[in-house]
Amino acid sequence: xxxxxxxxxxxxxxxxxxxxxxxxxxxxxxxxxxxxxxxxxxxxxxxxxxxxxxxxxxxxxxxxxxxxxxxxxxxxxxxxxxxxxxxxxxxxxxxxxxxxxxxxxxxxxxxxxxxxxxxxxxxxxxxxxxxxxxxxxxxxxxxxxxxxxxxxxxxxxxxxxxxxxxxxxxxxxxxxxxxxxxxxxxxxxxxxxxxxxxxxxxxxxxxxxxxxxxxxxxxxxxxxxxxxxxxxxxxxxxxxxxxxxxxxxxxxxxxxxxxxxxxxxxxxxxxxxxxxxxxxxxxxxxxxxxxxxxxxxxxxxxxxxxx
Amino acid sequence: xxxxxxxxxxxxxxxxxxxxxxxxxxxxxxxxxxxxxxxxxxxxxxxxxxxxxxxxxxxxxxxxxxxxxxxxxxxxxxxxxxxxxxxxxxxxxxxxxxxxxxxxxxxxxxxxxxxxxxxxxxxxxxxxxxxxxxxxxxxxxxxxxxxxxxxxxxxxxxxxxxxxxxxxxxxxxxxxxxxxxxxxxxxxxxxxxxxxxxxxxxxxxxxxxxxxxxxxxxxxxxxxxxxxxxxxxxxxxxxxxxxxxxxxxxxxxxxxxxxxxxxxxxxxxxxxxxxxxxxxxxxxxxxxxxxxxxxxxxxxxxxxxxxxxxxxxxxxxxxxxxxxxxxxxxxxxxxxxxxxxxxxxxxxxxxxxxxxxxxxxxxxxxxxxxxxxxxxxxxxxxx
Numbered sequence: 001x002x003x004x005x006x007x008x009x010x011x012x013x014x015x016x017x018x019x020x021x022x023x024x025x026x027x028x029x030x031x032x033x034x035x036x037x038x039x040x041x042x043x044x045x046x047x048x049x050x051x052x053x054x055x056x057x058x059x060x061x062x063x064x065x066x067x068x069x070x071x072x073x074x075x076x077x078x079x080x081x082x083x084x085x086x087x088x089x090x091x092x093x094x095x096x097x098x099x100x101x102x103x104x105x106x107x108x109x110x111x112x113x114x115x116x117x118x119x120x121x122x123x124x125x126x127x128x129x130x131x132x133x134x135x136x137x138x139x140x141x142x143x144x145x146x147x148x149x150x151x152x153x154x155x156x157x158x159x160x161x162x163x164x165x166x167x168x169x170x171x172x173x174x175x176x177x178x179x180x181x182x183x184x185x186x187x188x189x190x191x192x193x194x195x196x197x198x199x200x201x202x203x204x205x206x207x208x209x210x211x212x213x214x215x216x217x218x219x220x221x222x223x224x225x226x227x228x229x230x231x232x233x234x235x236x237x238x239x240x241x242x243x244x245x246x247x248x249x250x251x252x253x254x255x256x257x258x259x260x261x262x263x264x265x266x267x268x269x270x271x272x273x274x275x276x277x278x279x280x281x282x283x284x285x286x287x288x289x290x291x292x293x294x295x296x297x298x299x300x301x302x303x304x305x306x307x
Numbered sequence: 308x309x310x311x312x313x314x315x316x317x318x319x320x321x322x323x324x325x326x327x328x329x330x331x332x333x334x335x336x337x338x339x340x341x342x343x344x345x346x347x348x349x350x351x352x353x354x355x356x357x358x359x360x361x362x363x364x365x366x367x368x369x370x371x372x373x374x375x376x377x378x379x380x381x382x383x384x385x386x387x388x389x390x391x392x393x394x395x396x397x398x399x400x401x402x403x404x405x406x407x408x409x410x411x412x413x414x415x416x417x418x419x420x421x422x423x424x425x426x427x428x429x430x431x432x433x434x435x436x437x438x439x440x441x442x443x444x445x446x447x448x449x450x451x452x453x454x455x456x457x458x459x460x461x462x463x464x465x466x467x468x469x470x471x472x473x474x475x476x477x478x479x480x481x482x483x484x485x486x487x488x489x490x491x492x493x494x495x496x497x498x499x500x501x502x503x504x505x506x507x508x509x510x511x512x513x514x515x516x517x518x519x520x521x522x523x524x525x526x527x528x529x530x531x532x533x534x535x536x537x538x539x540x541x542x543x544x545x546x547x548x549x550x551x552x553x554x555x556x557x558x559x560x561x562x563x564x565x566x567x568x569x570x571x572x573x574x575x576x577x578x579x580x581x582x583x584x585x586x587x588x589x590x591x592x593x594x595x596x597x598x599x600x601x602x603x604x605x606x607x608x609x610x611x612x613x614x615x616x617x618x619x620x621x622x623x624x625x626x627x628x629x630x631x632x633x634x635x636x637x638x639x640x641x642x643x644x645x646x647x648x649x650x651x652x653x654x655x656x657x658x659x660x661x662x663x664x665x666x667x668x669x670x671x672x673x674x675x676x677x678x679x680x681x682x683x684x685x686x687x688x689x690x
Contacts (some may be wrong), residue, residue: 020328021570052569089519098511105512110486111520111528117429150328152463167429171521200670202329234625249599253637254630256597259668288568288643 018195025052081119198264370397404431
């Protein structure tokens, strides 16, 4: 089990991933809210297009890379890999006037399409730039939460910088890939949180993701979060359900609830043992709808500091 | 009349399960496979998900690329009768790409150039859309081989499942012959007239690409595109064949979702995209629905239960409280789900088969579980 030491540095880049549909974006937004409540400047970045974070926080970023502030003080932006690549090249290349034609040229398009990972690399690179304050000259953010999407996609995103550093042996892309890969692998700068639900498949996938991060990817693992956990049933619930008449509404409801609880406890227990990492449980909320009020509840339930 | 899932399985050559992650797509594909084999069809289920649990449920140690037949012992142990055959395979996209290039390269030299090219190696493992393209290609290949009556394919767990439908288009864009022309023509242009507009543009573009990606990379990518161009005719023909199979009458798309608000929103978006692309959506399967028996269905009450299913006063206060809350939450969930599902079902094209599958008390662990899911979907042949 890992306990944050009191003087431990909070890694400024907090990446969130997990199986599709487990509430990654909800957790990302709640984590950002928790940090924002301590007076720090927080940006949540979504990849490709505005998604669950923007909708939970009630904002609509309309332009790549332009943060929009929500009513609770958290900033949200989405980064598009191809736009980030053009920006990056424009920064380093001479003859800026000609670059528009270059970006439209079929050969450049082919490189962007065929060079796997170029977009992903540039999107993550832009997150780094934001932390360093490259666009405005001074760092604006204390912390960036990156909603990296479903685990398969997120692992690819996180693997890319190291992989592209090898593919592109020279050139700007090589320089950028090396820089980003170094930052991702540094536990002082980056941490990856893995989110699950208290159900078999999402817990299994979370275990696999953590093992991938620790093994082949060598990236720092942070929290193991289990969303939508149910409180334990009171003593004697099993026996009581056994006495209800099968087929009645109460019987079906109670048996189902006990079944969920069993899966939850068995699953989380097995996961913690397999990974040697304590799961952080977030409560099941009364509604499926997620807005700022719900995020406040979850933020309050997130243990410890923001690392 | 709207067909049942059993009829859809009986009358198609390919079934494509689409949907976002976490809705039981892989399990649904496997359950449909069991049902088809029970109806006597020689069936192959291809999954993208390396779900070990699914392999175990099918009585297999693991899912291999070539495909494994579900052993008779496992079928007997489950007490099932499968007059057809049930095979399962996992898509290994790197191996599938290599096999694809080998099939279509034409010459040994082209094949070797491509297989050894580092760009090809990245493309085959991680190009966005590459898994999707290979899934479709594998489907085509199996269709041509004719070893199976029915091929059921599970699509990648992409955040945006529409990617699957756009994969052939993305690959075609990548294979733009224009690009190879640019890469091979300019050298001629340079030698005949180094000051022509074409030559100057080309030198500029190449120089910028080298700055951005490095000279070695640019040379390697050029070699990649030129080799690809040599087999472009084959690739384009494959892509258009794949599209014809996907959109043709032999293929049925099954949209898999769950009653969660987000899943249905994603499902709705997917269905709309499919309509736009003229993809034949034949059925929707909604997994893990939580219905309740109607409150007045039972006459007698169990001990500990008062009128209308409410807890009786003999229970301890914490238990009474828990039961009341649990019942209330279950009623709320059930009514929310039914209204969302009614709305979603109304948004689908008329004539789409609809199946709601109640949540089982555990994930599917065995052939028996898969057959039970198939029964709940209405996919089993009528006795």
